[in-house]
Amino acid sequence: MKKIITISREFGSGGRTIGKQVAEQMGYQFYDKELIEKIAQEAGLSREFVEKSGEHSPGKNMFSYAFVGRGINGVSVEDYLWRKQREIILELAEQGNCVIVGRCADYILRDRTDSLHVFIHADLDKRIERVVKLYGETDQNPQKRLADKDKTRRLNYKYYTDRIWGMSQNYDITLNSGKIGLERCGEMIVELAKVL
Amino acid sequence: MKKIITISREFGSGGRTIGKQVAEQMGYQFYDKELIEKIAQEAGLSREFVEKSGEHSPGKNMFSYAFVGRGINGVSVEDYLWRKQREIILELAEQGNCVIVGRCADYILRDRTDSLHVFIHADLDKRIERVVKLYGETDQNPQKRLADKDKTRRLNYKYYTDRIWGMSQNYDITLNSGKIGLERCGEMIVELAKVL
DSSP states (O other): OOSEEEEEEOTTSOHHHHHHHHHHHHTOEEEOHHHHHHHHHHTTOOHHHHHHHTTOOTTTOHHHHHHHTTOBTTBOHHHHHHHHHHHHHHHHHHHOSEEEESTTHHHHTTTOTTEEEEEEEOOHHHHHHHHHHHHOOOSSOHHHHHHHHHHHHHHHHHHHHOSOTTBGGGOSEEEEHHHHOHHHHHHHHHHHHHHO | OOSEEEEEEOTTSOHHHHHHHHHHHHTOEEEOHHHHHHHHHHTTOOHHHHHHHTTOOTTTOHHHHHHHTTOBTTBOHHHHHHHHHHHHHHHHHHHOSEEEESTTHHHHTTTOTTEEEEEEEOOHHHHHHHHHHHHOOOSSOHHHHHHHHHHHHHHHHHHHHOSOTTBGGGOSEEEEHHHHOHHHHHHHHHHHHHHO
């Protein structure tokens, strides 16, 4: 039985929904991006900053770096946020029985043998369909929106982990939710977590 | 029910063994690298050449390219082999109910909706253990042997598909056989192929 399940996901693939289902079926705590950011906030970062920069690497946007300044003790605020989130994820894992979505948790907890690392992806058309349905239309074309989100996650992951985001070797199981369906993805993860 | 299952795999991950199990449990034909090469051979390439060059891209080894010459109608023999194997895989898929291991079959059959694409990987230590157990020790250190094999497959895949080998987005499911176990990997694939 795996005590910690990390779920990384492409934007619009339904990874968060799958994670929630898994947490419910396992009776585990559910920590998504927002919750971890909230905790980091309590650690002393403003809500606005955390919301804006939580998924950015300093390498991504030179202006943001210059803008927020050198932050705490000469460390960029992005790096400070990364450290805080890392500490929080390590603590949550120590408590066990949880599902953690996003935040490079697969990397942060890579050496824990009591964890199962999952990546969820789907074809672009399926993700566009989902994003438009969930969040509605915006001025920005949905294809561009998805590409931007994925790029940010990829750069952030690369910056802090030096690994390629979405490489199967980083995960125990990866699933195409567009082809398999969200509910079945959740069931497969639950079954696997229970027997391993 | 998926009629075609393609299995790509890291060297030593047991992907071929898993594929065989899946084919038996589904009652499907099983085509591995060797079989497809045998068919290509019948298409007019020597056994020696096919064995040596089946996984090479012309870009990989300039000497091999110069050595075998321009081959047939100004096409390099590697490219000729690739085309033949591609034709054979498309034909086998047309007949349906089969498991195909390796040979970029995931890419060649990417547009078929009746297919399930699988990638199998495992941590280096697990793969070394398996390779030494199966093929015995050689003069070459096993870590180097694995790295060379994987590099060849990665370059070959990149050359002919322009995709990154092992990226989860290329597959419907990827599994860490070292953590999950070969038999359970096979069972998960069978279940998925049956319900989709």
